[in-house]
Amino acid sequence: MDRNQSLDTLKTYEGYWDMIVIGGGATGLGCALDAVSRGYKTLLVEQHDFAKGTSSRSTKLIHGGVRYLQQGNVSLVLEALHERGLLMQNAPHLVQNQSFIVPNYEWWNGPFYGVGLKVYDLLAGRLGLGPSKWLSKTETLARIPTLEPNRLHGGVIYHDGQFDDARLAVNLAQSIADTGGVPLNYMQVTGLAHSGNMVDGVTLKDTLSGASHEVRGRVVINATGIFTDHILRMDQPGAKPLIVPSQGIHLVLDKRFLKGDTAIMVPQTEDGRVLFAVPWHNRVLVGTTDTPVAEASLEPRPLASEIEFILKHAAQYMVEDPSREDILCVFAGIRPLVGTSDGKKTASISRDHHLEVSPSGLVTIAGGKWTTYRKMAEDTVNQAAQIAGLPESDCPTRKLRIHGWLKNIDPQDPLCAYGSDAVLIRRIIDAQPEMGERLHDRLPYCKAEVVWAVQNEMARTLEDVLARRTRALILDAAASMAMAEAVAGIMADVLGRDAAWIRQQTDGFMALARGYLPD
Numbered sequence: 001m002d003r004n005q006s007l008d009t010l011k012t013y014e015g016y017w018d019m020i021v022i023g024g025g026a027t028g029l030g031c032a033l034d035a036v037s038r039g040y041k042t043l044l045v046e047q048h049d050f051a052k053g054t055s056s057r058s059t060k061l062i063h064g065g066v067r068y069l070q071q072g073n074v075s076l077v078l079e080a081l082h083e084r085g086l087l088m089q090n091a092p093h094l095v096q097n098q099s100f101i102v103p104n105y106e107w108w109n110g111p112f113y114g115v116g117l118k119v120y121d122l123l124a125g126r127l128g129l130g131p132s133k134w135l136s137k138t139e140t141l142a143r144i145p146t147l148e149p150n151r152l153h154g155g156v157i158y159h160d161g162q163f164d165d166a167r168l169a170v171n172l173a174q175s176i177a178d179t180g181g182v183p184l185n186y187m188q189v190t191g192l193a194h195s196g197n198m199v200d201g202v203t204l205k206d207t208l209s210g211a212s213h214e215v216r217g218r219v220v221i222n223a224t225g226i227f228t229d230h231i232l233r234m235d236q237p238g239a240k241p242l243i244v245p246s247q248g249i250h251l252v253l254d255k256r257f258l259k260g261d262t263a264i265m266v267p268q269t270e271d272g273r274v275l276f277a278v279p280w281h282n283r284v285l286v287g288t289t290d291t292p293v294a295e296a297s298l299e300p301r302p303l304a305s306e307i308e309f310i311l312k313h314a315a316q317y318m319v320e321d322p323s324r325e326d327i328l329c330v331f332a333g334i335r336p337l338v339g340t341s342d343g344k345k346t347a348s349i350s351r352d353h354h355l356e357v358s359p360s361g362l363v364t365i366a367g368g369k370w371t372t373y374r375k376m377a378e379d380t381v382n383q384a385a386q387i388a389g390l391p392e393s394d395c396p397t398r399k400l401r402i403h404g405w406l407k408n409i410d411p412q413d414p415l416c417a418y419g420s421d422a423v424l425i426r427r428i429i430d431a432q433p434e435m436g437e438r439l440h441d442r443l444p445y446c447k448a449e450v451v452w453a454v455q456n457e458m459a460r461t462l463e464d465v466l467a468r469r470t471r472a473l474i475l476d477a478a479a480s481m482a483m484a485e486a487v488a489g490i491m492a493d494v495l496g497r498d499a500a501w502i503r504q505q506t507d508g509f510m511a512l513a514r515g516y517l518p519d
Contacts, residue, residue, distance in 0.1 A: 001177040003458045006184050007206070010043065010213060013182075017043045018390055019381070020202055020217035022189050022231060024048075025055035026165075026370050027353075028223035029172040029183075030377030030397075031384075036181035037400055038381065038393035043215065044176060045204060047188040047227075049464050051169035053298055054225050055370065056468050057333025059250065059287055060280050062087055062095050062161030062371045066267065067274045069120060076352055078123050080371045084161050085127025087374065091168060091402040093409050093419030097129045098162035098278070100265045101140060101155040103147060103317060113267065117158045132158035143262045146319045157262070162278065165370060166468035167417045170457050174403035185458055187213075192220065192234045192362070199235060199360045208460060218388035221380060222364040225336040226296035235362045242354070242366055244339040245295065249302040250287030251310050252329040252474060253322050258284040264317055275313050282444075283328065283475050286314050293334060300332040301515055324518045329477040331516055338367040355379055361387050374398075414444035418452075425452050439483045445470045450490040460495075462488045462505040463512060477516040484509045 021032040024046025032044035046052075064081035065073075088095045102113045117132035133156070140155035141147060173183045186207045193201035193214065201216035222231040232239040258264070258277050266275040278285045289306040307330060315321035338354040353368035353376045365380040378395045385392065404419030415422035428448040429436040435448035453459035453469035465487055467473040472480040488502045488509075495501075 001174045001183070001456055001458055003184065003460065006177070006182045006458075009182050010184065010187075010215065013215070015216070016200075017041050017215060017217040018388060019043070019219055019221060019384055020045070020215065021221045021223055022202065023223035023225060023227075024050040024169070024173070024183070024185060025053055025223070025225050026051070026169065026172075026373040027225065027365055027368060027376055027380075028221070029169055029176065030373040031221050031223050031365065031380050032176050032181055032183065033172055033179065033400070034374075034377040034381045034395060034397050035384070036176055036179045037396050038385075040381075040385070040390060040393075042176070042181040043217070044173075044181065044183045045187040045189060045202070046183075046185045047207070048298060049185045049461070049468060050173050050183070050458070051166045051468055054333045054336060055169055056166040057248075057250075057331055058165045058370055059276055060162055060165055060278065060285060061098070061276070062163050064120060064124065064160065064371075065369075066117070066120060066158075066265065069116060069123075073352070074123070077120070079375060080369075081120075081124040082127060083372050083375055084129075085124070086398055087163075087371070088129075088161055090397075090400060091163070091171065091405065093404050093406040094168050094171065094402075094417060095161050095163040096411070097159055098263055099130070099143075099157055099159055099261070100263045101135065101144060101147075101157050102265050102267060103140060103144075103155045104153045105151045106153070114156045117156055120158060129159035129161065132156060144258065144260050144264065146257060146259045147264065148317050148319055161371075162263075162280065163370075164281075164417055164471065166471065168370075168402070170469065171403045171419075173458065174456075175400075178403055183458075186460060189231065189234075192231075194360065197360055199358075199362045218390065219384045220362055221384055222362055223380070225366075226334045228336060228364060228366045230296075232358070232362075232364060235358055235360050242338060242356075242364070243296070244337045245293045246335045246337050247291045247293045247300055247303075247306075247332055248288035248335060249306045249310065249330060249332045250285050251307070251314070251322070251327050252331075252476075253284040253286060253326055254328065255279065255282055255284060257314075257318055257320060257322055257326070266313070266317065269309075269313055275310075277314060277317065281471060281475055286310055286322075296334055296336075299512070299515065300334050302330050302332045302518075304519070306332075307518055327518050329474050329516050330518055331474060336366055353379070355383060357383065357387060363387060414446070415449075421452070421456075424456075425449060428452065439486060440472070440476075440479045442476050442479045443470075443472050443483075445472060447490055450487050451494055454491055454494040459491070462491065462509045465491065466509065466513075473513055473516060477513050481510055481513045484513070
């Protein structure tokens with residue numbers, strides 16, 4: 001995947017694109033891959049980097065949604081469990097089976113959640129990942145030795161999926177390019193073009209070079225997540241807001257707080273949300289909150305009250321109570337929830353997706369979650385193809401292998417997240433052994449990964465590499481700051497940049513990364 005090549009195609013392409021997709025998060029990437037895999041000429045544009053926003057800030061779960069089952073939304077659970085199974089088949093290098101335990105501290109919790117999770121198993125059917133079952137207190141503590149033992153009666157174990165969200169986004173962008181589509185990051189939509197009353201293109205600004213472009217499309221898809229309303233207002237200045245933004249934060253802790261390979265799932269916190277403590281990349285991810293916010297932001301910041309909420313609840317279930325000093329990273333994301341008129345709390349708003357067509361023909365897809373991104377894309381492209389008058393074509397993404405597909409990976413391999421691309425990164429190291437050197441002793445990443453990210457994954461800024469191509473910022477914000485200048489130097493060698501660029505990138509990243517540590 002080469003940005004210069006995509007840019008050249010954009011500049012030289014004559015005529016109308018079949019589909020123009022705005023948004024490089026999970027939904028937009030899914031739509032573009034679906035469209036190009038059907039044979040439609042497809043352009044995807046993203047104002048920043050792929051998965052810069054919500055799509056790199058999830059709880060890292062591909063799941064049916066136990067909470068949605070509690071809410072009685074069986075159709076969403078069925079759809080999500082089916083999509084979970086398909087994604088594990090289509091991206092096995094990134095999506096794995098993760099066991100969870102619901103600890104029981106009240107005698108009646110065991111039967112209640114045990115029965116509910118048996119229903120969860122039944123809904124998964126042949127795509128299930130393993131049966132749920134009751135565990136004794138001894139069995140529960142054997143799996144999670146650091147679980148609070150006082151008043152513990154036992155637990156219920158069940159299975160769901162875990163993944164690396166930003167890495168999947170990058171692989172989806174690569175899949176788009178592999179299939180003949182044109183994905184472009186740092187390409188901001190500055191306006192919608194109209195022919196009569198119908199949308200028939202977009203005006204663009206390359207935020208790296210400052211160059212402007214105008215492109216035409218038979219249909220434009222608005223898949224911009226938390227910025228959905230911004231694009232709707234470009235089309236209709238008085239458009240009614242569709243999105244109710246809600247912020248969720250996660251804390252990243254050392255692995256000692258959750259020994260073993262099993263996650264904790266707490267079905268009910270004070271604000272009505274599920275709390276997860278999940279092993280991830282040799283760290284522990286704890287979250288999340290549900291805080292209404294006034295407006296969308298590419299860099300939301302956690303509130304002090306949110307951090308205290310997570311620490312308080314984590315302490316109830318962990319032998320060692322985590323403190324602010326134990327936090328390796330705290331990151332916030334904003335959910336693009338589709339609003340309701342009944343004033344519901346954001347924690348109870350459905351995660352179903354919402355598809356609508358404006359009078360101008362602009363197709364908007366909103367809501368949903370990572371797990372169902374493929375089905376959201378299928379529904380959207382079906383609708384968009386009708387609007388564009390394109391030939392009907394069956395959706396092939398149910399069985400489409402995503403870039404990097406590799407069935408049997410070694411989870412202990414530091415390059416396992418690259419799947420089949422790992423062999424190519426090793427070739428860089430074979431040619432230049434120094435490229436195999438670790439960038440920081442607390443993180444698994446090596447110099448060759450920086451070169452690969454720039455040459456093959458459209459990484460253009462230091463943040464791209466440290467936040468999303470690797471997950472250094474998320475796993476250990478302080479360590480990512482310590483390695484920032486060295487990584488910028490490697491990038492500069494590949495991109496042909498000077499010392500001033502290295503300093504500008506390093507300073508910018510340091511300012512950003514400080515926001516990922518508690519004050």
